[in-house]
Amino acid sequence: MNGGRSKRLREKSVFKIVGIVLLMVLVGLMFTIVDRLPVIGNPDSAPNRHVSDYYIEEGPELTHSPNLVTGVLADFRGFDTLLETTVMFLAGVSVAMILSNRLKRHWDAGIFRKDENFGGYEVKVIMPILIPVIIVYAFYVLMHGEVSLGGGFQAGALLAMAFMLYIMFADLGKNKFRITQHFTVCVAACGVFIYFLTGFLCMINGGRFLEYEALPFSAEHGAELHATGILMIETGVTIGVMATIITILEAVVERNSLNGRS
Amino acid sequence: MDAVNIFLAEKGIYMLTVILFFLGMFGMAVCGNYMKKLICMNIMQVAVIFFFLCLGEKDGGTIPVAMEGAAGADDYVNPLPHALMLTAIVVSLGTSGVGLALLMRIKEKFGSIEEEDIIEKEKGEEADEQHDYQ
Amino acid sequence: MSNMIISNLPVLVVLLPLAGALFCPVISYFSRRAGRLTVIAFAGTSFVLSVVQLLRITDVGKISYHFGGWEPPFGIEFSLDSLSAVLLVLISGTGFVSTIYSLPFFRGKSRFRSFGYYSVLSLLICGLLGMTSTGDVFNLYVFLEITSLSGYALIAMGGDKGVLSSFRYLMIGTIGASFYLLGIAFIYGETGTLNMYDMSGLVGPVLSSGTTMVAMAFFVVGFGIKMALFPLHGWQPAAYTNAHPGAAPLIAGVMGKVPAYAMLRFFFYVFNANTQYVERFLVVVGIMSALGMIYGSLKAIRQTDFRSMLAYSSIAQIGYVGLGIAITGYYGLMGAVIHIIGHSMMKSCLFFCSGAIRYRYGETAMERFGQIYRKMPVTCAAIVIAALSMVGVPPLAGFFSKWYLALGAANMGEYIFIFVLVISSLLNAVYFFRLFENMFMNKNVADGSKGIGAYLAVKAEKKAERDSVPFKEMAATKEGYKGRLEIPPAMLFAVIVSALGIILAGLFNAQLVEILGPAIREVV
Numbered sequence: 076m077n078g079g080r081s082k083r084l085r086e087k088s089v090f091k092i093v094g095i096v097l098l099m100v101l102v103g104l105m106f107t108i109v110d111r112l113p114v115i116g117n118p119d120s121a122p123n124r125h126v127s128d129y130y131i132e133e134g135p136e137l138t139h140s141p142n143l144v145t146g147v148l149a150d151f152r153g154f155d156t157l158l159e160t161t162v163m164f165l166a167g168v169s170v171a172m173i174l175s176n177r178l179k180r181h182w183d184a185g186i187f188r189k190d191e192n193f194g195g196y197e198v199k200v201i202m203p204i205l206i207p208v209i210i211v212y213a214f215y216v217l218m219h220g221e222v223s224l225g226g227g228f229q230a231g232a233l234l235a236m237a238f239m240l241y242i243m244f245a246d247l248g249k250n251k252f253r254i255t256q257h258f259t260v261c262v263a264a265c266g267v268f269i270y271f272l273t274g275f276l277c278m279i280n281g282g283r284f285l286e287y288e289a290l291p292f293s294a295e296h297g298a299e300l301h302a303t304g305i306l307m308i309e310t311g312v313t314i315g316v317m318a319t320i321i322t323i324l325e326a327v328v329e330r331n332s333l334n335g336r337s
Numbered sequence: 338m339d340a341v342n343i344f345l346a347e348k349g350i351y352m353l354t355v356i357l358f359f360l361g362m363f364g365m366a367v368c369g370n371y372m373k374k375l376i377c378m379n380i381m382q383v384a385v386i387f388f389f390l391c392l393g394e395k396d397g398g399t400i401p402v403a404m405e406g407a408a409g410a411d412d413y414v415n416p417l418p419h420a421l422m423l424t425a426i427v428v429s430l431g432t433s434g435v436g437l438a439l440l441m442r443i444k445e446k447f448g449s450i451e452e453e454d455i456i457e458k459e460k461g462e463e464a465d466e467q468h469d470y471q
Numbered sequence: 472m473s474n475m476i477i478s479n480l481p482v483l484v485v486l487l488p489l490a491g492a493l494f495c496p497v498i499s500y501f502s503r504r505a506g507r508l509t510v511i512a513f514a515g516t517s518f519v520l521s522v523v524q525l526l527r528i529t530d531v532g533k534i535s536y537h538f539g540g541w542e543p544p545f546g547i548e549f550s551l552d553s554l555s556a557v558l559l560v561l562i563s564g565t566g567f568v569s570t571i572y573s574l575p576f577f578r579g580k581s582r583f584r585s586f587g588y589y590s591v592l593s594l595l596i597c598g599l600l601g602m603t604s605t606g607d608v609f610n611l612y613v614f615l616e617i618t619s620l621s622g623y624a625l626i627a628m629g630g631d632k633g634v635l636s637s638f639r640y641l642m643i644g645t646i647g648a649s650f651y652l653l654g655i656a657f658i659y660g661e662t663g664t665l666n667m668y669d670m671s672g673l674v675g676p677v678l679s680s681g682t683t684m685v686a687m688a689f690f691v692v693g694f695g696i697k698m699a700l701f702p703l704h705g706w707q708p709a710a711y712t713n714a715h716p717g718a719a720p721l722i723a724g725v726m727g728k729v730p731a732y733a734m735l736r737f738f739f740y741v742f743n744a745n746t747q748y749v750e751r752f753l754v755v756v757g758i759m760s761a762l763g764m765i766y767g768s769l770k771a772i773r774q775t776d777f778r779s780m781l782a783y784s785s786i787a788q789i790g791y792v793g794l795g796i797a798i799t800g801y802y803g804l805m806g807a808v809i810h811i812i813g814h815s816m817m818k819s820c821l822f823f824c825s826g827a828i829r830y831r832y833g834e835t836a837m838e839r840f841g842q843i844y845r846k847m848p849v850t851c852a853a854i855v856i857a858a859l860s861m862v863g864v865p866p867l868a869g870f871f872s873k874w875y876l877a878l879g880a881a882n883m884g885e886y887i888f889i890f891v892l893v894i895s896s897l898l899n900a901v902y903f904f905r906l907f908e909n910m911f912m913n914k915n916v917a918d919g920s921k922g923i924g925a926y927l928a929v930k931a932e933k934k935a936e937r938d939s940v941p942f943k944e945m946a947a948t949k950e951g952y953k954g955r956l957e958i959p960p961a962m963l964f965a966v967i968v969s970a971l972g973i974i975l976a977g978l979f980n981a982q983l984v985e986i987l988g989p990a991i992r993e994v995v
Contacts, residue, residue: 105685107681108681108682108684108685111682112657112660112682120663121661121662121673122663123663124663125544125662125663125673126544126545126664127663129545130545151539151545151546152609153539154539154547154610155547155609155610155613158610158613158617159613161594161597161617162613162616162617162620164493165590165591165594165620165624166620168496168587168591168624169591169621169623169624169627171583171587172583172584172588172591172624172628173624173628173634175581175583175584175587256583257582257583257586260496260586260587261497261500264492264493264494264495265493268490268493268494271486271489271490271493278475278479278482281475282540283479283482283537283538283539283540284486284536284538284539285538285539286538286540289540
């Protein structure tokens with residue numbers, strides 16, 4: 076067996092050298108190709124002219140969102156963002172499913188040990204002050220997303236972080252606030268569904284999918300409906316992302332506690 | 338020398354990102370440790386994201402948030418690559434998450450995440466586990 | 472209401488499976504069975520709507536759907552012609568049948584497994600449908616990632632071996648997706664658009680520039696990895712072999728074909744295949760495919776496991792599609808498309824059967840299949856139909872794709888490709904007749920030394936052994952299946968439907984060609 080291993084190591088070093096040579100060749104090839112790409116910062120290059128001008132000049136009026144990136148993300152290319160949220164949901168379900176099989180330990184997975192010393196006196200004092208601030212900030216980021224920088228993903232991540240900090244400092248052994256993975260998956264599904272429903276409502280009302288101007292709410296002009304639509308989908312994204320991150324966390328924590336208990 | 342400087346100023350970042358991309362791929366090919374492979378995978382994805390962002394750069398442009406006194410297309414950078422890359426970041430996040438979960442299972446099963454060990458243990462296993470689908 | 476459905480058909484077909492995946496966890500809170508049935512209902516509705524859509528497209532021609540009401544270069548577009556509509560019917564049909572087929576595997580499984588599996592399967596269907604209908608290159612990337620991620624999860628469901636093969640697939644698959652994304656970046660840098668139709672107009676003048684060539688090379692590598700084209704197939708055999716048996720038909724049958732279709736789209740509908748720049752890449756694809764056809768068939772002959780034989784055979788069969796793309800011309804493309812359709816049905820049918828045998832006997836090694844036709848006549852009939860179609864026996868679907876490919880190669884004067892085609896078909900015949908020999912002629916059953924009878928005896932011993940150890944539910948394989956039918960009705964339905972599909976796709980081939988004709992004539 077030892078011979079095989081050393082042979083494989085030797086093969087590996089040959090492999091590495093071949094890899095480095097290949098890397099050099101590829102990079103060299105790219106040198107010649109990259110020369111043909113548009114100059115960085117040239118305002119007249121193709122990507123900066125063709126559709127970009129329309130987004131910049133018409134975007135703020137059409138989408139009623141001063142943040143152009145949010146305008147593109149949530150309105151012009153809103154369908155991509157629905158799928159992106161779906162990817163998050165899918166990742167949450169997949170991780171939870173992969174880690175939920177009956178534990179059949181072949182080797183001692185000793186890397187997962189709960190650090191008993193975490194969370195001293197200072198942490199226990201600071202956290203209750205910090206967590207509400209984080210939650211308030213998350214809502215600020217959500218609401219302010221279409222005006223300036225921010226948006227659903229960041230808000231969701233912040234909310235999940237608040238939860239994460241909570242379970243880090245709270246003693247989970249005799250826990251008061253522990254939710255099951257199935258519940259969080261359902262919440263994530265609801266978040267994505269809010270997004271889906273926004274598009275579907277437009278469709279029922281005679282528009283295209285995600286055509287916010289067809290939302291069945293009363294508004295003085297289309298711009299308000301765009302703002303409403305963007306806020307709705309951002310809320311959906313926030314809930315979806317928050318629940319997904321918590322799902323993944325719960326799955327990992329549960330697995331660890333199973334592993335640690337021998 | 339001037340030509341090099343101009344090249345670096347105009348196309349240098351493309352080159353760096355392409356080198357980063359291939360380095361990530363090289364790392365994925367030669368690293369024996371699965372965790373390192375995952376890290377290299379992330380490096381590769383980040384390189385693609387940088388590459389896209391280079392395309393949206395504009396001289397004299399500011400962040401794409403509409404403000405007073407700046408109305409023309411030349412005043413803001415191109416918002417499209419930024420929006421696309423937000424999606425790509427989330428996708429790569431999802432991929433890494435699933436990869437890490439799979440890695441946990443591999444660690445539990447084989448007791449190691451070194452490719453060498455895993456290949457050896459894989460060979461040693463008897464082929465009895467025909468129906469352990471879950 | 473009906474007006475709303477008609478005008479929004481493209482999006483409903485794609486997003487109904489997504490809605491099913493979202494409802495499933497919530498409904499599973501109350502009843503696992505209802506959760507599974509929800510997914511089946513949504514997939515079924517999607518299938519029905521895709522048929523309606525196909526009928527509509529044969530009437531009115533192309534459909535373009537603009538998301539959010541934005542005009543194409545600015546918003547996202549779904550563009551459908553008869554080619555994609557036919558594939559949508561195929562994908563949603565296969566998806567619908569495999570959701571039904573998976574039911575028996577989840578009887579009595581934990582709530583979490585049940586809804587997790589069904590959600591992810593439904594999302595896989597959604598991703599495949601989206602990849603087929605989208606007209607936006609970045610949207611295609613996102614759908615590709617949905618497909619891949621759900622594929623990873625479903626392969627990891629197949630036990631510990633599945634986890635390892637899934638991890639390896641994740642590594643290689645991400646390289647493929649990154650190559651595709653980098654290719655988009657190059658083309659975007661050159662043209663400044665992401666819409667396929669717009670791009671096809673703008674890319675003409677810059678086809679000769681190095682960046683577009685690099686982008687094409689990246690697309691070949693990216694899609695080649697995803698469809699397991701010959702030198703890039705490393706992940707594929709283990710992944711197909713170890714996938715969850717309920718999802719394996721969809722993964723093996725359709726998941727490899729949709730990237731092939733996307734590649735076809737890129738080469739013929741976005742870039743113009745008649746220029747010398749694209750032809751260079753088509754030659755490379757042709758060589759890779761031809762090598763893959765021989766290599767996959769030779770490897771398949773050496774396998775002893777039914778599933779891995781099928782997996783290697785898939786490497787050979789995806790070569791046929793690549794060959795059709797490389798031959799170009801009306802007949803070559805028609806051959807490629809018909810092979811995508813036919814092979815999806817054949818491979819899913821064979822995987823349905825292998826899963827059924829595994830469900831009843833827990834067995835996948837071919838040498839233990841002795842006299843199995845006495846116990847499972849319908850399944851064996853389906854295997855025979857699919858295998859004959861694979862070899863290329865005339866009235867079945869597999870014959871016509873080879874016929875068109877040979878015709879196209881002869882038209883273009885590429886006689887070497889005809890030679891490869893014939894050799895590969897003969898090799899197909901070798902390994903499938905070996906399977907037949909094991910199924911029908913292997914008589915070592917009665918004396919209990921070999922065959923399925925002996926295997927059952929060993930199994931009973933093992934079961935007794937296992938009963939004494941904890942975690943009994945693990946050992947509850949289905950050798951104790953005691954139904955009136957040979958396999959549970961849900962599985963029998965899937966097996967029969969897929970076998971019928973192969974026969975029908977063969978018999979009504981003329982009509983199929985007629986429907987596909989206009990879409991393909993457009994680019995040649």
